[in-house]
Amino acid sequence: MMSNMTNPTMISDSHAHTQEPALKMEGVSIYYGSTPAIREVYLDIPPHQITAFIGPSGCGKSTVLRCFNRTNDLIPGAQVKGNVFFHGVNLYSKKIDPVEVRRRIGMVFQKPNPFPKSIYENIAFGARINGYQGNMDQLVENSLRKAAIWDEVKDKLKESGLSLSGGQQQRLCIARAIAIQPEVILMDEPCSALDPISTLRIEELMQELKAQYTIVIVTHNMQQASRVSDKTAFFNAEATEQGGKLGYLVEYNDTVNIFTNPKQEYTRDYVSGRFG
Amino acid sequence: MSSSPYSGSELPDIANSDFQPNLSKRYALDQVFEQLTWIATFIGLLVLCLLLYDIISDGASRLSWQFISSFPSRRPATAGLLSALVGSIWLLCVTAVLAFPVGVGSGIFLEEFAPDNFFTQLIEINIGNLAAVPSIIYGLLGLQVFARLMRPITGGPSILTGGLTLALLILPIIIVATREALRAVPNSLRQGGFAVGATRWQVVRDLILPQAIPGVLTGTILALSRAIGETAPLITIGALTFIAFLPPLSLEGLQTDFTALPIQVYNWVSRPQPAFHTNAAAGIIVLMLVLLLMNTTAVLLRNKFQKGRM
Numbered sequence: 391m392m393s394n395m396t397n398p399t400m401i402s403d404s405h406a407h408t409q410e411p412a413l414k415m416e417g418v419s420i421y422y423g424s425t426p427a428i429r430e431v432y433l434d435i436p437p438h439q440i441t442a443f444i445g446p447s448g449c450g451k452s453t454v455l456r457c458f459n460r461t462n463d464l465i466p467g468a469q470v471k472g473n474v475f476f477h478g479v480n481l482y483s484k485k486i487d488p489v490e491v492r493r494r495i496g497m498v499f500q501k502p503n504p505f506p507k508s509i510y511e512n513i514a515f516g517a518r519i520n521g522y523q524g525n526m527d528q529l530v531e532n533s534l535r536k537a538a539i540w541d542e543v544k545d546k547l548k549e550s551g552l553s554l555s556g557g558q559q560q561r562l563c564i565a566r567a568i569a570i571q572p573e574v575i576l577m578d579e580p581c582s583a584l585d586p587i588s589t590l591r592i593e594e595l596m597q598e599l600k601a602q603y604t605i606v607i608v609t610h611n612m613q614q615a616s617r618v619s620d621k622t623a624f625f626n627a628e629a630t631e632q633g634g635k636l637g638y639l640v641e642y643n644d645t646v647n648i649f650t651n652p653k654q655e656y657t658r659d660y661v662s663g664r665f666g
Numbered sequence: 667m668s669s670s671p672y673s674g675s676e677l678p679d680i681a682n683s684d685f686q687p688n689l690s691k692r693y694a695l696d697q698v699f700e701q702l703t704w705i706a707t708f709i710g711l712l713v714l715c716l717l718l719y720d721i722i723s724d725g726a727s728r729l730s731w732q733f734i735s736s737f738p739s740r741r742p743a744t745a746g747l748l749s750a751l752v753g754s755i756w757l758l759c760v761t762a763v764l765a766f767p768v769g770v771g772s773g774i775f776l777e778e779f780a781p782d783n784f785f786t787q788l789i790e791i792n793i794g795n796l797a798a799v800p801s802i803i804y805g806l807l808g809l810q811v812f813a814r815l816m817r818p819i820t821g822g823p824s825i826l827t828g829g830l831t832l833a834l835l836i837l838p839i840i841i842v843a844t845r846e847a848l849r850a851v852p853n854s855l856r857q858g859g860f861a862v863g864a865t866r867w868q869v870v871r872d873l874i875l876p877q878a879i880p881g882v883l884t885g886t887i888l889a890l891s892r893a894i895g896e897t898a899p900l901i902t903i904g905a906l907t908f909i910a911f912l913p914p915l916s917l918e919g920l921q922t923d924f925t926a927l928p929i930q931v932y933n934w935v936s937r938p939q940p941a942f943h944t945n946a947a948a949g950i951i952v953l954m955l956v957l958l959l960m961n962t963t964a965v966l967l968r969n970k971f972q973k974g975r976m
Binding site for chain 1: 781782852854855856857858859860861862863864865868872873876877
């Protein structure tokens, strides 16, 4: 306390070393109706890094991801308990508008889902409905460039987004997410519907994007997690008495540690391919 | 059995197989089923063709400009269906204007906005039931509510009353068609919209409706086709059969008495003179032409919107 007051430079200094998390989960539990699906997750997502969620099918990692942009709100009966902080603000506070949250925290889905509109409109749509005042042509070009797809589509911006290949569609969806200028991009198994070459392109793209954005990715593919991510969270599920599955966070650490020196036995078994 | 389209197996035989493919029997079943479905189609076509032939052979000779442009008359040779045709078109427009926004709006609300609770499920079941209520019941409702209670507004058994009654009648059909069309739009599109920060209305207006509109239009026009052929509710509300004037093209026109094609046909059929029966057949042809025109419009509209979306 004393030192803080007498030596303000110290504060900013220490601040820079222990970076504020971009997103923070505090005791997040998720219910579908009265059935619990996720049990008490505590998690800090560091800014400008790639955090991967891995775990067996049905352990709820996508459900946890959807808490960050409040898309669980759209599922009838889904209920989130606990707190999710974005720059220290609780996203589940009554004052927070989920529509604004989703503009600040973008999302890319498992199956590429471009809008059935032109490539140009796919990018411009989100910006326009959110009242973007700048130069739209410029925004479209920049977004497509950042998503590494500009060269492939610059001559056919009027064509349908659905005319592109699967990998291109997914990069278009990433461009669409970038266009609304979010700080965080959530990716829900973005490569699971893509071939290895398209997957590689998306992974390279993620490395370029993390300078500007915080990325959280859910993946089934452990190699992908180890290739692209800085931190890894391993989720698992346990059977409940009602016959359902209850997901929980087993271990969360730097990716290197998760894959080479896991602390938990479950993690070790999973990353070594013994189950899952 | 030579029902297999392939002459014989060229693949090397593997001894000791646990499979008995029994291909000839499976292909035979294939063909039996194909023929059954063909017969089913043929029966429908045959009945339709017979009906068409019967009507055309009876009424085609009576079709003329005079028939379409004359008012009803006591003499079959000078009688026409101008007022009935115009009445039907009026009715159709009023019905469409009333039923389309209400029906599509309800469909959108139930499918996109309403929570899934006891109340909405109750509405859902009721709409399903309403679609199956006999049209004469709607006629009785129209008579009491629109023709009698709302007489100061509707002017009695008027075009407005008929339109309101028919609108009620086809409302469930439009609602169901709208919901089906909305349900066919993949959920991933909604999620994509929400993920870029769209509100629910923006998602519906800009992403969902453009996809659903061809289905909505098809459903609406099919519902209107049903409305144009309805006789019982119009007779019940007290529509006249002898109208020797055209309703003025104004709001007062809505409050005037009217007749419609099916009523005119019904009236002619019940006359004793055979010449009127010929008129009835010709009237049916006109009614069918109007229907054909509507269905063609439906197909054209659908194609246009399907081309418009990407």
